[in-house]
Amino acid sequence: MTLAIETKQLTRYFDDVHAVKSVDLSVQRGSLYGFLGPNGAGKSTTIKMLTGILVPSSGEISLLGKNPWNRHDAIEIKQQTGVVPENLALFDNLTAREYLTFTGRMYSMDLSTIRERSEELLNLLSLEKVESKLTVEYSHGMKKKLALAAALLPNPDLLFLDEPFEGVDAVTSRVIRDLLAIYVRRGSTVFVTSHVLEIVERICTHVGIIANGQLVEQTSLEDLRRGSSLEERFLEKVGQTDDENINLAWLEDGPIRAGAPTITDVASEGPVS
Numbered sequence: 123m124t125l126a127i128e129t130k131q132l133t134r135y136f137d138d139v140h141a142v143k144s145v146d147l148s149v150q151r152g153s154l155y156g157f158l159g160p161n162g163a164g165k166s167t168t169i170k171m172l173t174g175i176l177v178p179s180s181g182e183i184s185l186l187g188k189n190p191w192n193r194h195d196a197i198e199i200k201q202q203t204g205v206v207p208e209n210l211a212l213f214d215n216l217t218a219r220e221y222l223t224f225t226g227r228m229y230s231m232d233l234s235t236i237r238e239r240s241e242e243l244l245n246l247l248s249l250e251k252v253e254s255k256l257t258v259e260y261s262h263g264m265k266k267k268l269a270l271a272a273a274l275l276p277n278p279d280l281l282f283l284d285e286p287f288e289g290v291d292a293v294t295s296r297v298i299r300d301l302l303a304i305y306v307r308r309g310s311t312v313f314v315t316s317h318v319l320e321i322v323e324r325i326c327t328h329v330g331i332i333a334n335g336q337l338v339e340q341t342s343l344e345d346l347r348r349g350s351s352l353e354e355r356f357l358e359k360v361g362q363t364d365d366e367n368i369n370l371a372w373l374e375d376g377p378i379r380a381g382a383p384t385i386t387d388v389a390s391e392g393p394v395s
């Protein structure tokens with residue numbers, strides 16, 4: 123088994139917050155790995171350490187067999203990876219075309235290949251009509267699509283996507299899903315975080331679940347589900363079950379409590395003098 127991503131005891135503190143706790147990830151090449159967890163579980167912190175944005179407090183990382191924190195390997199790894207980060211990190215004052223050209227040049231691509239692939243990606247992601255607008259004028263979903271186009275442009279071996287489905291419409295979500303399926307079919311690897319369990323269930327081959335900074339599950343989707351839905355298994359693993367009581371009496375009572383005047387009562391009283 124060859125691994126695209128491997129971490130050993132990966133750990134990150136923010137002062138006294140222990141955000142990621144000794145995480146051992148094993149992501150096989152050619153897999154579509156869904157990295158799941160509740161809000162604040164440590165997903166983005168992990169992805170930032172994997173993609174060179176945050177320095178780990180301790181532990182080891184291997185990407186495509188190399189160490190991204192080794193200066194010698196880092197550039198080679200960056201050439202082979204594409205990233206859609208949490209904050210998208212676009213440049214406000216560039217158009218989509220300019221941004222893709224900038225990205226392509228950063229990957230040392232020639233201009234005619236950049237032009238050809240940009241054309242295809244902008245069309246596929248329905249951005250062709252806004253390609254000459256500045257990205258500052260884009261909606262959140264449009265920015266997300268452009269960030270994905272930029273990540274795919276250099277045709278990398280490994281893709282990191284932090285919440286790619288958040289804020290995109292149903293048509294685009296379908297296009298992204300199909301794109302990722304083609305991408306892994308040819309042997310490349312995707313590491314994706316998402317809160318949309320229905321999509322994860324549909325596209326991922328493997329799943330890792332992080333809760334409170336700890337990796338509580340890592341297996342194939344098939345093994346995890348076994349006769350149950352991903353949502354049920356996820357809730358079990360992160361320690362939340364249906365039994366937890368939601369006790370908000372005022373919400374259950376509705377906006378008008380018994381005995382309180384209704385709008386019709388108030389209207390029949392006539393105008394206030």
Ligand SMILES: Nc1ncnc2c1ncn2[C@@H]1O[C@H](COP(=O)(O)OP(=O)(O)OP(=O)(O)O)[C@@H](O)[C@H]1O
Nearest residue numbers: 136139140141159160161162163164165166167168
């Ligand atoms: N820059 C930072 N400074 C201090 N604490 C941070 C910082 N970034 C993250 N944290 C903390 O680390 C923990 C993990 O946060 P992280 O953003 O990795 O969670 P997440 O799983 O991506 O959450 P979400 O699903 O809400 O995006 C949280 O307790 C968060 O408050």
